[in-house]
Amino acid sequence: MTGPAHLSAQPGEIRTTCAYCGVGCGVLAKPDGQGGLAVRGDPDHPANRGRLCSKGTALGETMGLEDRLLHPVIGGVRADWDTALNHVADRFRETIAEHGPDSVAFYVSGQMTTEDYYVANKLMKGFIGSANIDTNSRLCMASTVAGHKRAFGTDTVPGTYEDLELADLVVLTGSNLAWCHPVLYQRIVAAKAARPAMRVVVIDPRRTATCDIADLHLAIAPGADVALFNALLAEIDRRGARDPRFARHLDGMAEALAAARVEDVSLTGLSAAEIATFLDMWIGTEKVVTVFSQGVNQSASGSDKVNAIINCHLATGRIGQPGMGPFSVTGQPNAMGGREVGGLANALASHLDIDNPAHRDAVQSFWNAPDMPAGAGLKAVDMFRAVERGEIKALWIICTNPAMSMPEADRVRAAIANCDFAAVSDITASTDTARLAHVLLPAAGWGERDGSVTNSDRTISRQRAVLPAPGEARPDWAILAEVGQRMGWPGAFDWPDAAAVFREHAALSGVAGRLGADFDISDHAALDAEGYATLAPFRWPAAGARQGGRFFRDGRFFTPSGRGRMIPVTARPPVAEPDGNHPFQLNTGRIRDQWHSMTRSGRSARLNRHMGEPFVEIHPEDAERLGLVPAGLAELRNHAGRAVLRVLVTDRVRRGEVFAPIHWSGETAPTGRVDALVTAHVDPVSGQPESKAVPVSVAPYAARWFGFAVTQARPVPECGYWARARVEGGWQVEMAGIETPEDWEEEARRLFGLPDAQIMRVSDPARGTERLALMEEGRLVAALFVSPEPVALSRAHLAGMLGGEDRQALSGRAAAGRPDPGPVLCACLGVGVNTIREAIVTGRATSVATISEALGAGSNCGSCRPEIAALIAAARPAATPRAA
Ligand SMILES: Nc1nc2c(c(=O)[nH]1)N[C@H]1C(S)=C(S)[C@@H](COP(=O)(O)OP(=O)(O)OC[C@H]3O[C@@H](n4cnc5c(=O)[nH]c(N)nc54)[C@H](O)[C@@H]3O)O[C@H]1N2
Ligand SMILES: Nc1nc2c(c(=O)[nH]1)N[C@H]1C(S)=C(S)[C@@H](COP(=O)(O)OP(=O)(O)OC[C@H]3O[C@@H](n4cnc5c(=O)[nH]c(N)nc54)[C@H](O)[C@@H]3O)O[C@H]1N2
Ligand code: SF4
Ligand SMILES: [Mo]
Numbered sequence: 001m002t003g004p005a006h007l008s009a010q011p012g013e014i015r016t017t018c019a020y021c022g023v024g025c026g027v028l029a030k031p032d033g034q035g036g037l038a039v040r041g042d043p044d045h046p047a048n049r050g051r052l053c054s055k056g057t058a059l060g061e062t063m064g065l066e067d068r069l070l071h072p073v074i075g076g077v078r079a080d081w082d083t084a085l086n087h088v089a090d091r092f093r094e095t096i097a098e099h100g101p102d103s104v105a106f107y108v109s110g111q112m113t114t115e116d117y118y119v120a121n122k123l124m125k126g127f128i129g130s131a132n133i134d135t136n137s138r139l140c141m142a143s144t145v146a147g148h149k150r151a152f153g154t155d156t157v158p159g160t161y162e163d164l165e166l167a168d169l170v171v172l173t174g175s176n177l178a179w180c181h182p183v184l185y186q187r188i189v190a191a192k193a194a195r196p197a198m199r200v201v202v203i204d205p206r207r208t209a210t211c212d213i214a215d216l217h218l219a220i221a222p223g224a225d226v227a228l229f230n231a232l233l234a235e236i237d238r239r240g241a242r243d244p245r246f247a248r249h250l251d252g253m254a255e256a257l258a259a260a261r262v263e264d265v266s267l268t269g270l271s272a273a274e275i276a277t278f279l280d281m282w283i284g285t286e287k288v289v290t291v292f293s294q295g296v297n298q299s300a301s302g303s304d305k306v307n308a309i310i311n312c313h314l315a316t317g318r319i320g321q322p323g324m325g326p327f328s329v330t331g332q333p334n335a336m337g338g339r340e341v342g343g344l345a346n347a348l349a350s351h352l353d354i355d356n357p358a359h360r361d362a363v364q365s366f367w368n369a370p371d372m373p374a375g376a377g378l379k380a381v382d383m384f385r386a387v388e389r390g391e392i393k394a395l396w397i398i399c400t401n402p403a404m405s406m407p408e409a410d411r412v413r414a415a416i417a418n419c420d421f422a423a424v425s426d427i428t429a430s431t432d433t434a435r436l437a438h439v440l441l442p443a444a445g446w447g448e449r450d451g452s453v454t455n456s457d458r459t460i461s462r463q464r465a466v467l468p469a470p471g472e473a474r475p476d477w478a479i480l481a482e483v484g485q486r487m488g489w490p491g492a493f494d495w496p497d498a499a500a501v502f503r504e505h506a507a508l509s510g511v512a513g514r515l516g517a518d519f520d521i522s523d524h525a526a527l528d529a530e531g532y533a534t535l536a537p538f539r540w541p542a543a544g545a546r547q548g549g550r551f552f553r554d555g556r557f558f559t560p561s562g563r564g565r566m567i568p569v570t571a572r573p574p575v576a577e578p579d580g581n582h583p584f585q586l587n588t589g590r591i592r593d594q595w596h597s598m599t600r601s602g603r604s605a606r607l608n609r610h611m612g613e614p615f616v617e618i619h620p621e622d623a624e625r626l627g628l629v630p631a632g633l634a635e636l637r638n639h640a641g642r643a644v645l646r647v648l649v650t651d652r653v654r655r656g657e658v659f660a661p662i663h664w665s666g667e668t669a670p671t672g673r674v675d676a677l678v679t680a681h682v683d684p685v686s687g688q689p690e691s692k693a694v695p696v697s698v699a700p701y702a703a704r705w706f707g708f709a710v711t712q713a714r715p716v717p718e719c720g721y722w723a724r725a726r727v728e729g730g731w732q733v734e735m736a737g738i739e740t741p742e743d744w745e746e747e748a749r750r751l752f753g754l755p756d757a758q759i760m761r762v763s764d765p766a767r768g769t770e771r772l773a774l775m776e777e778g779r780l781v782a783a784l785f786v787s788p789e790p791v792a793l794s795r796a797h798l799a800g801m802l803g804g805e806d807r808q809a810l811s812g813r814a815a816a817g818r819p820d821p822g823p824v825l826c827a828c829l830g831v832g833v834n835t836i837r838e839a840i841v842t843g844r845a846t847s848v849a850t851i852s853e854a855l856g857a858g859s860n861c862g863s864c865r866p867e868i869a870a871l872i873a874a875a876r877p878a879a880t881p882r883a884a
Pocket of ligand 2: 141404406426444599
């Protein structure tokens with residue numbers, strides 16, 4: 001339970017690793033004595049050196065027990081562990097006995113620890129004898145895995161985080177690093193400030209917050225990255241910029257060049273001048289790192305995009321040297337660890353190949369396993385199709401929420417609901433997926449369990465238990481091991497603790513290393529309990545000739561020939577393109593302060609105040625043509641489903657394209673589930689869905705009324721559109737409907753569950769507005785504002801009145817002398833838009849630096865600095881995405 005002794009940790013602080021993104025920041029956490037944690041960045045962790053972003057900073061606020069799943073549940077009824085584990089083991093055993101091993105499946109997650117993942121993979125591949133284990137990494141990193149394996153013969157990120165600081169040119173393509181990998185982004189910002197000659201290019205159809213530091217932003221057409229990088233490869237060749245010495249280590253150069261030379265560059269939608277500038281910068285800069293993420297991976301040509309990028313680095317030999325290389329930034333905290341244990345359906349373990357009989361034999365004998373699958377299992381989309389067809393009859397979903405995050409989410413939800421047997425392990429029962437489970441298994445979450453995770457640059461760090469697991473929750477690896485034992489393999493699943501699982505994983509990597517795999521951490525195979533408890537972050541390979549932990553510049557690859565492979569690729573537009581019925585290309589992604597389905601980040605009131613409801617970004621000309629007004633609602637449709645989202649009019653998106661974030665679910669905004677719209681077109685090589693190019697129609701949502709409410713207890717809205725979020729002291733809810741309730745007082749009592757509260761009401765029939773304040777013992781317990789137009793009032797202000805005796809609530813405005821801070825821009829220090837704007841307008845602070853000095857905003861994690869800069873630039877009232 002303790003970290004390595006070190007000067008910078010204060011007494012009581014435990015060293016751990018952030019729960020969220022693949023940057024893998026070190027965290028020092030200390031129980032606050034009230035069930036929460038005091039959290040700060042670990043100054044000694046190589047990924048962050050003390051920094052944290054808004055989400056990391058708020059980790060301590062997400063530990064509350066509200067909504068936690070605290071004990072096993074069978075068929076909606078509380079059960080004890082013994083009964084639940086036997087039930088899961090029996091159902092899996094019976095199903096396999098009757099229908100064979102491929103009639104069952106696990107769907108797991110890059111947010112599990114390496115130890116959890118190792119046990120799940122061993123149980124399915126070695127003992128059940130099926131490869132039907134796939135993971136949400138299929139939606140996330142599969143195209144990179146495929147691209148790496150094609151080029152390098154192994155799934156390995158060649159470089160390190162230092163390379164991003166050492167580079168003279170950082171190209172970010174399909175990555176909103178400022179919001180999705182904020183600490184890494186801040187490292188680049190700091191490096192650029194120290195060395196102004198460093199340049200940054202952002203390639204993204206949207207002008208994101210990341211563009212704030214870009215010397216060049218290329219608003220590329222969706223899906224067209226291959227065309228751009230092929231243009232680059234052809235030009236590298238034309239200018240003689242290839243590295244002939246490194247070419248000796250490569251196969252496929254001629255074929256790749258031939259494909260690149262005939263590429264149709266017009267697909268990029270970029271001007272000749274823009275392309276020429278980019279090619280000049282890239283070719284003219286020796287030290288270049290090309291960072292890529294979901295704008296590359298989540299595409300039906302994702303693997304080809306990855307190889308188009310890698311081709312340019314191989315051709316120039318700019319790989320595995322300080323400040324050079326292709327760099328896949330991973331999304332989840334343990335996306336990399338999951339790949340290291342071979343958790344994908346088409347992987348084995350320790351970077352070994354499932355299609356290689358010698359590899360399978362080696363793993364089988366190491367595990368002493370009865371049975372191994374003969375080849376790859378079903379990839380996520382195919383897996384849920386097999387569930388839909390009834391071919392998979394028993395399913396165990398762990399640490400992921402496919403009923404909202406898979407493409408065609410409504411269809412996946414129905415498939416799970418109809419599955420003969422579905423077990424779900426989660427920290428909460430209120431997810432779109434958990435609601436469908438026959439058996440719910442309570443998992444110990446981040447901060448409550450021990451394990452290890454691998455970040456984007458191959459650094460393995462410990463996550464440590466800081467608080468006791470609540471209720472009867474258990475770590476996922478232990479739950480899996482219990483089921484393995486009860487299915488009939490007591491010896492193979494009998495570990496006393498996570499350390500023992502880690503040792504076994506490390507030992508297996510030694511077997512892999514002897515077979516030629518690059519992933520070999522077998523020097524940790526004898527780690528004792530103390531060694532595991534105090535394990536400091538280390539990057540693999542920790543030893544050997546690979547100086548600095550970089551790969552491939554030595555010309556050693558892991559293909560059968562030992563040479564690297566250039567892959568000939570040709571750009572393809574997205575599978576489905578807009579047409580008369582579905583004229584808009586929908587792009588999806590993330591916002592700064594939320595994590596996926598918000599089961600963790602949504603617990604922090606602070607994080608909810610940045611963007612409090614689902615929205616769609618649309619270009620001003622498109623909005624005007626469609627009659628969409630800022631803060632109104634839009635309905636998006638296609639054959640897969642529909643969504644209703646708040647309108648955010650902005651020229652950050654291109655005409656004909658709309659962007660919507662992925663975070664809302666049945667729990668927070670039932671019509672905000674954007675994956676209901678995403679069609680399940682997949683990359684033919686990787687099986688990764690095209691989540692960023694979905695044709696949809698867009699039209700105004702014909703709401704007759706709009707509402708906004710705050711309440712101390714969780715509201716239960718029943719209307720065409722709603723989105724609820726926790727705020728300080730309670731909840732806020734945005735609403736809209738086509739049917740108008742007959743009696744607003746009755747509706748308010750129902751919505752708030754307050755049959756007996758005293759109601760103060762102000763109606764304005766001429767304007768059609770209603771204002772209701774619900775009081776108990778003289779205190780405001782809830783308030784509802786209704787209007788035929790989107791409700792314009794200060795969200796933050798009204799939420800702040802909850803629990804108070806102030807009878808001004810119905811005015812909807814901040815009382816004199818109580819300035820309204822507005823939507824929170826700086827989540828770390830809680831500074832609102834209005835406060836910042838006021839400082840700008842009064843001339844008190846006129847730069848990001850002076851605002852940080854005067855107000856604190858932007859001084860901690862820095863991820864709001866682009867937004868502060870935008871406020872300065874605009875210095876006019878900003879459109880709010882209906883945040884707080
Ligand atoms: N705040 C926050 N951070 C997160 C997460 C989170 O939920 N919230 N999740 C984590 C996870 S699991 C992941 S995988 C990462 C994802 O990190 P990112 O990949 O950076 O995030 P996204 O917003 O999904 O997509 C990145 C960008 O790709 C652009 N894009 C779309 N289509 C194309 C295209 O065809 N070409 C190019 N070049 N760009 C395109 C989008 O406009 C978007 O801005 O974030 C991680 N970090
Ligand atoms: N349209 C569209 N769809 C996308 C994406 C996109 O960009 N666009 N991105 C895709 C990507 S990259 C990703 S990674 C996925 C993410 O999608 P999901 O993995 O479905 O999203 P999460 O909300 O992270 O789900 C994690 C679940 O695990 C639970 N949990 C948390 N900690 C623990 C634990 O310790 N143990 C257990 N057992 N459970 C725990 C949480 O409560 C939550 O329910 O979404 C994908 N879907
Ligand atoms: S960048 Fe933020 S979310 Fe990612 S690991 Fe660091 S603190 Fe956590
Ligand atoms: Mo991801």
